[in-house]
Amino acid sequence: MQLDFFPSRTLTFYMAKMFIVRIVAMLAVLVLVLMALDLLGTSGEILAVEGNGQGELWTYVALRIPQLISRFLPYSVLLATLITLVTLNQNSEVVSMKAAGLSAHQVLAPLLLTAAVVSVISFAFNERVVTRATATLKAWEGNEFGPVPEDSGEQSNVYFTDGANILMAQRLMGSGEATRMEGVTFYRRDPQGMLSQQVRAERATYAAPGWKLEGIETFDVNAATSGTAEDMVVGETLSLQQIELDKVDADAQDFFELSRSIDAYEAVGRRTSELRAKWWHKISGPLSAFLMPLLGSIAAFGLARSGRLFVRAVIGMALGFAYFVVDNAALAMGSFGGYPPFLAAWAPFFLFLLIGETVLIRTEE
Structure with missing residues (x-):
């Protein structure tokens, strides 16, 4: 043996x-x-x-x-x-x-x-x-599958919570105050948690505070009516820091980068x-x-x-x-x-x- x-x-x-x-x-x-x-x-x-x-x-x-x-x-x-x-x-x-x-x-x-x-x-x-x-x-x-600028930091299909409301975007680009969104949908809820309004917008930019929507189509759920508007500010409690944190994609970050992202989440009391x-x-x-x-x-x-x-x-x-x-x-x-x-x-x-x-x-x- x-x-x-x-x-x-x-x-x-x-x-x-x-x-x-x-x-x-x-x-x-x-x-x-x-x-x-x-x-x-x-x-x-x-x-x-x-x-x-x-x-x-x-x-x-x-x-x-x-x-x-x-x-x-x-x-x-x-x-x-x-x-x-x-x-x-x-x-x-x-x-x-x-x-x-x-x-x-x-x-x-x-x-x-x-x-x-x-x-x-x-x-x-x-x-x-x-x-x-x-x-x-x-x-x-x-x-x-269209042209994407190099180092754009673009994210796709993201969503954020503003209290009971939800802000969704097909694309999220840029960083800091230059952050912008395209293909935006904002869902507003009433105090009972029921959906009261849906807002679709072509784009959104940081309004300090909140996010300014442009090219807007609205739908009021209670009245079952639709309308348009040039601009609207939503998500006043949705800060740039929260946006940066929510851009974290575990599959697109390496081991050490993801470790730093987790530490940043835990520092602000977010679920990790x-x-x-x-x-x-x-x-x-x-x-x-x-x-x-x-x-x-x-x-x-x-x-x-x-x-x-x-x-x-x-x-x-x-x-x-x-x-x-x-x-x-x-x-x-x-x-x-x-x-x-x-x-x-x-x-x-x-x-x-x-x-x-x-x-x-x-x-x-």
Whole structure:
């Protein structure tokens, strides 16, 4: 029995190389297929804008691919794990390793090490590439794929609360007193909380205090009458500081920037459960790749000629996809305050880590 956790250097590099090649291949296939399907539904909207052409399509592809890589890299690791382990099992290489005195954990060690490296690379890729691509793509989509000025800080589909009233905007641009909104809708409520008036405006600018609406169409709910006005000031309690805080997009900020945004929220007594859960998930999300060899390990053991190898592969795939379902559900619950943020981000990881270890130990016994 070998006392080292890793098998020989030759075997470690052999399995790691096989695993990496399959991860890259599965990721390329998934991204290519999903990107093609995405373009089928989006290319019409992009080309409908005057002046857009093939260059804008390639720009969309360049901004969308990082998001697809980030989202589907763990799936690729899961599929690559199953393919690698099934291949090793069918060729009786796992049996040879076990006969040489390797434990189940030692057989999986090269895959776990490779998956850990993939997790670190995924975290760095998310922080340096995906957040920037997401911010740019959301601003472009919010401008309906029209030209967006560089460094505009544009946000799309935002809403703010002014007491019981709600101010919504299709686009939010600028900073400080130069902040402006386009495609604005203001909902005014009566003291009983019932909607009393709806105001639509082409744009809104900061009026110190409040927000000056221009190009207005009004609808009075109680009288069921509509009208127009040149300008109107609403949201007197909606300060620039609140606007700046509400512009925070967790998906478009890196780990450290989001940490500073959360501190700013907490300093003014704002609710931070959703942002805190996504902050923790920036670490636990990439680490999901490390779990995949453990959850798919059931496909490595058992005799291939027993006829149950396919069933084992299906079980491994089911465990992997169950993790993603539970992870998304827990994150959603954390965003709504149902779970503490730390629990929402990390509970699925540790739960399936224990499940994977249990399956592996039972297999080894």
